Amino acid sequence: MATTGDRIKEVRESIRMTQDELADKAKLSKGFISDVENGKRGISAENLVRLANALGASMDYLAKGETQTSHQRKPIEIPQELSTAAEQLNLTYSQTLELLETHNSVIARRSARQLDPFTVDQWKKLHVAIQKVFNPEK
Amino acid sequence: MTSLNRSYKIQTLAKDLKLKSSDKPLESILAFCEQRVRRFLKEFSRCNRPSGLLDILSAKLQIRFEIFRSDPELLAIKKRYVVAGEKRFATLEQEFPADVFGITFRRLSRKPWEPEYVSVIDCRGDKQYRANYTKWHELGHLLVLTDQLRISFSRTFCTQDLKDPEESLIDVIAGHFAFWPPLFAGLATGAISFDRIEEIRLSHCPEASKQSAVLGIVKAWRGPSALLEARLALKRNEQRMAAQMGFGFKQQPQATLRVSNVTVNDAAVEAGVRMPRNWRVPEKSVIYRVFHEGQDESAEEDLSWWETSSGTRLPKMQVNVQARRTLNTVQALITLGNS
Numbered sequence: 001m002a003t004t005g006d007r008i009k010e011v012r013e014s015i016r017m018t019q020d021e022l023a024d025k026a027k028l029s030k031g032f033i034s035d036v037e038n039g040k041r042g043i044s045a046e047n048l049v050r051l052a053n054a055l056g057a058s059m060d061y062l063a064k065g066e067t068q069t070s071h072q073r074k075p076i077e078i079p080q081e082l083s084t085a086a087e088q089l090n091l092t093y094s095q096t097l098e099l100l101e102t103h104n105s106v107i108a109r110r111s112a113r114q115l116d117p118f119t120v121d122q123w124k125k126l127h128v129a130i131q132k133v134f135n136p137e138k
Numbered sequence: 139m140t141s142l143n144r145s146y147k148i149q150t151l152a153k154d155l156k157l158k159s160s161d162k163p164l165e166s167i168l169a170f171c172e173q174r175v176r177r178f179l180k181e182f183s184r185c186n187r188p189s190g191l192l193d194i195l196s197a198k199l200q201i202r203f204e205i206f207r208s209d210p211e212l213l214a215i216k217k218r219y220v221v222a223g224e225k226r227f228a229t230l231e232q233e234f235p236a237d238v239f240g241i242t243f244r245r246l247s248r249k250p251w252e253p254e255y256v257s258v259i260d261c262r263g264d265k266q267y268r269a270n271y272t273k274w275h276e277l278g279h280l281l282v283l284t285d286q287l288r289i290s291f292s293r294t295f296c297t298q299d300l301k302d303p304e305e306s307l308i309d310v311i312a313g314h315f316a317f318w319p320p321l322f323a324g325l326a327t328g329a330i331s332f333d334r335i336e337e338i339r340l341s342h343c344p345e346a347s348k349q350s351a352v353l354g355i356v357k358a359w360r361g362p363s364a365l366l367e368a369r370l371a372l373k374r375n376e377q378r379m380a381a382q383m384g385f386g387f388k389q390q391p392q393a394t395l396r397v398s399n400v401t402v403n404d405a406a407v408e409a410g411v412r413m414p415r416n417w418r419v420p421e422k423s424v425i426y427r428v429f430h431e432g433q434d435e436s437a438e439e440d441l442s443w444w445e446t447s448s449g450t451r452l453p454k455m456q457v458n459v460q461a462r463r464t465l466n467t468v469q470a471l472i473t474l475g476n477s
């Protein structure tokens with residue numbers, strides 16, 4: 001069964017980071033990281049936080065091998081503006097939902113002003129921008 | 139605070155968080171956050187600095203911060219997340235006009251080991267001074283995140299009081315944990331002064347801006363303390379008329395030195411210190427003198443000097459006032475006369 005050390009090594013290698021680089025970034029010694037990865041030492045919560053933040057990894061994953069998806073948004077209505085945009089763009093229902101989900105993946109925005117709700121034009125622009133980046137040949 | 143307690147949006151948030159209904163939802167939400175943070179900290183044997191708390195909360199709330207200091211760095215972040223399949227990043231470079239400091243995204247296309255959220259923080263130019271606070275702000279959102287989509291939208295073109303109540307609440311939460319009193323317990327005691335606050339900032343939380351440190355450390359101080367900021371401003375009704383160009387042929391009113399912001403810590407509230415916003419600064423106060431003469435000064439005063447044009451006065455209370463001039467404002471630390 002994979003251990004915390006195994007998962008630290010797995011993540012570190014998947015982002016092509018050396019033990020030296022990780023030690024430097026997490027402000028821990030290379031020897032310590034090597035020992036943890038090889039199961040020779042345990043790791044405190046404090047040091048696990050350092051490694052998780054240095055690796056850009058979830059602490060839960062490193063500790064338990066799983067990440068919890070803490071909040072599943074309840075089904076929400078398709079805004080009228082999106083509905084109109086989807087009609088004009090000939091989007092399928094699932095494409096429309098995907099566009100809505102993509103838009104709603106912004107969960108917070110620190111700004112000095114409030115946002116206006118997306119207009120039909122803005123929905124269309126978002127769709128076009130996504131297509132341009134993800135399906136440039138179309 | 140009181141107006142937030144009256145906000146329908148804040149009451150709804152408290153309900154969504156399944157908190158008992160109360161006439162003080164703000165306090166209930168803060169208590170909820172406090173409980174969550176204390177639960178997270180149980181795993182950790184030590185946490186004595188705000189930066190350590192920030193790291194722990196980031197890990198527990200599954201958020202990764204991506205900071206950019208230039209346009210090329212912003213584009214590099216965009217590229218990295220687009221390659222990972224995050225569609226919302228397709229327009230990332232358009233999402234940061236001058237008034238946007240940070241955006242938090244839920245990852246829709248992530249590897250099993252990656253955190254659920256990524257927060258992109260703008261540190262270009264002057265925004266760098268707000269970067270640390272922006273991180274706390276984004277963490278504040280995650281502390282009270284529920285199933286409901288509540289990102290604030292506005293349908294108004296009004297330019298006054300635009301701030302969304304939930305954003306104000308998040309600022310309260312962010313300010314509370316960025317300068318969490320238990321982390322300042324041994325430091326924020328004794329005689330408070332601007333120099334002492336700066337000393338604590340440099341030794342304990344150098345990543346915090348000077349402005350946020352003054353506010354946060356006053357809040358965390360053990361003894362009764364308040365921070366007051368005053369600037370030239372009109373009376374409230376004059377502001378409303380000015381916004382509507384409603385003076386007609388009447389003479390335009392003159393701005394006078396008024397309280398623009400007040401932070402009163404819990405000990406001061408308990409001691410009965412109150413300092414309403416927008417009240418005119420008494421001409422005999424050191425605050426008035428420092429604003430007009432520019433030289434830092436302190437003095438013993440009485441809060442009963444403060445009165446409105448209709449004659450309402452603050453209750454009699456001996457206080458010590460330390461005032462200093464900043465660019466367009468004067469900041470004053472107010473402590474009880476014998477503290």
